[in-house]
Amino acid sequence: MHAKSGNASIRDRTQEFLGIAERVKKSYCSQNGPSSSGSKPEEPPRSAMAMQSEFNRRASKIGFGIHQTSQKLAKLAKLAKRTSVFDDPTVEIQELTTVIKQDITALNSAVVDLQFLSNSRNEREHISTDTTTHSTTVVDDLKNRLMSATKEFKDVLTLRTENLKVHENRRQLFSSSVSKNPTNPFIRQRPLASKSAASTSAASPLPWANGSQVDGESQPLLQQQQNQQQQQVVPIQDSYMQSRAEALQNVESTIHELSSIFNQLATLVSQQGEIAIRIDENMEDTVANVEGAQGALLKYLNSISSNRWLMIKIFFVLVFFLMIFLFFVA
Amino acid sequence: MVKITALYVMKCSPEGSDPIILANASDLSSFGFFQRGSVREFLVFVSRTVSKRTPPGQRQSVQHAEYKVHSYNRNGVCALGFMDDHYPVRSAFSLLNQVLDEYQKNFGDSWKTVQADNAEQWPYLDEALTRFQDPAEADKLLKVQRELDETKIIIHKTIDSVLERGVKLDSLVEKSSDLSAASQMFYKQAKRTNQCCTVL
Numbered sequence: 001m002h003a004k005s006g007n008a009s010i011r012d013r014t015q016e017f018l019g020i021a022e023r024v025k026k027s028y029c030s031q032n033g034p035s036s037s038g039s040k041p042e043e044p045p046r047s048a049m050a051m052q053s054e055f056n057r058r059a060s061k062i063g064f065g066i067h068q069t070s071q072k073l074a075k076l077a078k079l080a081k082r083t084s085v086f087d088d089p090t091v092e093i094q095e096l097t098t099v100i101k102q103d104i105t106a107l108n109s110a111v112v113d114l115q116f117l118s119n120s121r122n123e124r125e126h127i128s129t130d131t132t133t134h135s136t137t138v139v140d141d142l143k144n145r146l147m148s149a150t151k152e153f154k155d156v157l158t159l160r161t162e163n164l165k166v167h168e169n170r171r172q173l174f175s176s177s178v179s180k181n182p183t184n185p186f187i188r189q190r191p192l193a194s195k196s197a198a199s200t201s202a203a204s205p206l207p208w209a210n211g212s213q214v215d216g217e218s219q220p221l222l223q224q225q226q227n228q229q230q231q232q233v234v235p236i237q238d239s240y241m242q243s244r245a246e247a248l249q250n251v252e253s254t255i256h257e258l259s260s261i262f263n264q265l266a267t268l269v270s271q272q273g274e275i276a277i278r279i280d281e282n283m284e285d286t287v288a289n290v291e292g293a294q295g296a297l298l299k300y301l302n303s304i305s306s307n308r309w310l311m312i313k314i315f316f317v318l319v320f321f322l323m324i325f326l327f328f329v330a
Numbered sequence: 331m332v333k334i335t336a337l338y339v340m341k342c343s344p345e346g347s348d349p350i351i352l353a354n355a356s357d358l359s360s361f362g363f364f365q366r367g368s369v370r371e372f373l374v375f376v377s378r379t380v381s382k383r384t385p386p387g388q389r390q391s392v393q394h395a396e397y398k399v400h401s402y403n404r405n406g407v408c409a410l411g412f413m414d415d416h417y418p419v420r421s422a423f424s425l426l427n428q429v430l431d432e433y434q435k436n437f438g439d440s441w442k443t444v445q446a447d448n449a450e451q452w453p454y455l456d457e458a459l460t461r462f463q464d465p466a467e468a469d470k471l472l473k474v475q476r477e478l479d480e481t482k483i484i485i486h487k488t489i490d491s492v493l494e495r496g497v498k499l500d501s502l503v504e505k506s507s508d509l510s511a512a513s514q515m516f517y518k519q520a521k522r523t524n525q526c527c528t529v530l
Contacts, residue, residue, distance in 0.1 A: 134516050247475065248471065253478070254478045268489070282509065282510045292517045294520075297520045300524045
């Protein structure tokens, strides 16, 4: 009989004890001589032993199952802690979750059966109080271990939901388009709920509420894919509305672009207006300069064309040369 | 080239009985003279089947041979359109919406009592068929989008010409500043020649 688990403090020596008791009883019976009455007390001990070994076998099986389940739970906890934004082992986690759930329910029913069996046997056989206390202790211990395993499972699930929520928030922080995807299943569920028949809409929340809260995101998608009847018509309705919404968004974005282009046009034109003003000033300066130069030249022309001083100066110069010429010749 | 082949308005009674034609309009000019009868039969049959299968308050598009049949069932009156594949789906449904509204305005609730196929023509439907061959007519959104696109092209051209104008204005500014500098030199020289020849 293998030990129940590594961390159990109970070691099952019942079988050895029973073997010794049987030997003692046999020797006692052999003293009394084989008799038909003696064989009868042998049978109840044998059947008692058979029951006891049956009980022990089942208890050990249950303990082994609990040990395996707690190991799987440890693996699941590690996966849930390890999960990051992009590298989400969702499929594995979901598989593990379902497996662990099944194991726990099976172990639960097995423990209940074991308890029932021990109670019935104890009532029937009138075995010593030691055995009864031993069996009740064993059953209680198994129940406690199962309960702790279930609690750990629940903790792991809450941890996983919190992680998912944190990831969602981070994803929403970084990109607004990605966040539409997780919310789209919920948006799509509303037209489903309003337009599809009551049965399908009632069916989809129910298994969702009953199932684990972890799979909340993927299960509505599964439910959607399972509703085949309404699925044909609603996406057409959806795509019509969506195409209208898309066209409206296109129009709105075009109008935005147009407004920005108009703004740029206004900026360009105002800059060019300033350039035009500068050109105008330059031209006015030029006109003023040319007019001044023209006036100066006119004055010069006047002074050249009407100079009386020049006549007198030329006459004096001629007279001077005449004098000199007369002096030197005459 | 998008094309509407036919428009039908049918009364869809609840399950079981065949829908009844309230109005129809078809453009069978693309078919030869002898094929028109069979094509018309085919259209009637397909429209009855599709409108029978369309649940109330729903829109549906079915691909049949080379036609797309769009049907819209509203309160028991079903509007159907036979279009080819290129006709945008959204315009088709907005067109069917308009047809239904028009029918509701014209005939009110009298369609509820009709028991047999209506053989008389409804002129609105015929003119609708010719007018809506161009999907932009039917769908205001498409028209607005198209106009916006044209406006955008025109605006782009405007901006290009404004940029050219900017370049020309820049060269003008250069030239005018050169001119003003030259005229200033001219003025100074004129003043100088005037000043120095007072002696002679």
